[in-house]
Amino acid sequence: MKAIKIPSFLHEVFGEQQSIATILVILAFGGCLTLAVSLVFPDILHSLPLWRGILALLLIFDIFCGCIANFTRSTSNFYAARKKQRIVFIAIHVHILLVAVLLDTDMVYAVGIWAYTIAGAVIVNTLIGKSSQHFIGGLLLSIGIGGTFLLSNIQPYMLLAGTLFMLKVLFSFAVDHYGGAEQRA
Structure with missing residues (x-):
């Protein structure tokens, strides 16, 4: 697949170059799964103002x-290749908290999933370059997924969004995944 140069304002999403097919697969996956969530769980949007539902679905799409x-x-x-941007990216990921607020779901689960995810990401990030x-x-992902599924009272759509x-x-x-930090060192 031939790679195209990605505009700089989209580097944080797709990197510096990506194939059109890969971009389409990414968008199709996110779009189809978001659509499926809204069709399987239509009640999540019924009691909300339209703007909150749309914003929640956009954040879910991003996840x-x-x-x-x-x-x-x-x-x-x-x-x-960008250690500072990597830390900022981890730190700004509050999507699951915003989804919980927007959909008026139980914040305890969202905070737990968020805190575990960010702590785990920080640990994993410190291991870059190590075998x-x-x-x-x-291991941390498996522990987190196992723990998340044991949260029996979490709404199914939040379970899906939290796990992903x-x-x-x-x-x-x-x-x-590809040793990019070592290649640039």
Whole structure:
């Protein structure tokens, strides 16, 4: 697949170059899963003002797309070469908290998922360049997913969004999948 140069304002999402097919897959995954959530759980939007529902779905779309985008070589290497931007990216990820507020769901679960994800991502990020990074990232992700599924009272749509948020930030993003940090050193 031929890579195209990504405009600089989209580097944080797609990296510096990406194939059109990959971009389409990322957007299709995020769009289809977001649409599925809104169709399977239409009641999540009924009692809310339209703007809150739309904003919540946009944040959910971002979570879903990020799960896949962060696994691409271009996005992974873009952040691997930029340690400060990597830390900022981890720190600004409050999406799951905003989704919980916008959808008026139980904040305790959202805060727990968010805190675990950010703490795990910080730990995994400190392991860049070490052979244990993938293993520790996978271990923390597995513990987090297992713990999240044990939260029996969480709404199914929040369970899905929270689990994929964890995948996006803790493993898909925090792990240097292609050794980009070592290549730029």
